[in-house]
Amino acid sequence: MDNMTRDHGNTETGWECQFTEEEMAKQQPFIYWLDRVERLGKTRKYELLAAFGSPEEIYCAKRESLSHFLKEDQLLTLETSRNRDIMEAYERLGEQGISFYPFYHSQYPGRLLHISDKPFGLYVKGRLPEDEKRSIAIVGARNCSEYGRYLAENFGEQLAAAGVQIVSGFAKGVDGLAQAAAIRTGGSSFAVLGCGVDICYPSAHRNLYEQILERGGILSTHPPGTPPLAFHFPPRNRIISGLSDAVLVIEARQKSGTLITVDMALEQGREVYAVPGRVTDRLSDGCNSLLLQGAGAALSPTQLLQELEEDLWSGRGMIQDECVGEVPFKRKGINLNEEEQEMLKLLDLYPISLDQIRLMMLSEKLLKKLSLSQTMEILLNLTLKGCVKREGGCYALCEPL
DSSP: OTTOOOOOOHHHHSOOOOOOHHHHHHHHHHHHHHHHOTTOOHHHHHHHHHHHSSHHHHHHOOHHHHTTTOOHHHHHHHHHHTTSOHHHHHHHHHHTTEEEEETTSTTSOGGGTTSTTOOSEEEEEEOOOOTTSOEEEEEEOSSOOHHHHHHHHHHHHHHHHTTOEEEEOOOTTHHHHHHHHHHHTTOOEEEEOSSOTTSOSSGGGHHHHHHHHHHSEEEESSOTTOOOOGGGHHHHHHHHHHTOSEEEEESOOTTOTHHHHHHHHHHTTOEEEEOOOOTTOGGGHHHHHHHHTTOEEOOOHHHHHHHHHHHTSTTSOOOOOTTTTSOHHHHTTOOOOHHHHHHHHHOOSSOEEHHHHHHHHTTOTTTTTOOHHHHHHHHHHHHHTTSEEEETTEEEESSOO
């Protein structure tokens, strides 16, 4: 984000930070304490900051002064929280490798400063996304199809190879696949959790969790130890879209939680793109509906990068991967004879039976005279070469042509 003005949102908070870097560091244990005080919403915390001037002053304030802003139960909660050793608590946070960035911190993400309902603070393991680098959120179905799997990995890999930061929700399916692909290609990825950053959820993503810590960061608005409760997840979607320049949707049902992220993105003025799918596939209903409503069509990583470069990132110099756009099997150096090439043209990412393949071969000059055994031999060779996969008695492409 070029020369972003770091306006800390005093119109929203009623308080403008005037801390030097030294004073900001001194206030860290106190703002960490304030963030964890239960029964106090963000609005109330902003009011307290505006009235008392700093987190430390709120911590030291007398009951009589606080009573002008807080109800009795809120006062009791705040007073009880003072009984803990906040310095020790803040030190433990650092020992866990976790940083806390309040909304006024100099390292708080610039993209979040101007969204409505910005987080009071962010907990981070690893590092934060870089404001000056391009960033795209990739989201979609948890139970994605092979089509969705391929697209998530393909977009994640090629966008990351072009220098784009990949942001997502770390969920099973499209989210995790895109993030893992970004890491594999040497790119960076950032996961926004609906629990504490010290909790790997889902647990099956433990390896990915560790990889993201090396190549990016794990973020959350919830303190360490917060469990992954269902109602935590919809609000975190505004962080996913807020940290991104654009949101890409890969497979989503008509009533999908993914579309919550889209709604947030539109409210924040972010670009929204969707990958089209077959009209008979329920997993593509949400994407196709978004396209009808005016979302941009994402047909390939190259096309998406070009559109965003022209419309959003103009003048920032897009880095192109020289392999982007080439036929995948050619790119991998796989040698195919003429019959194998023609056979591949009959297949798709969606598995089809041997009988269906034989019927389709009747209209192909080169293939129509092949026997059943010759057909099976070609399919076996393509499978061994990694171009085709067999699922039961059906065959499908490993990658689109």
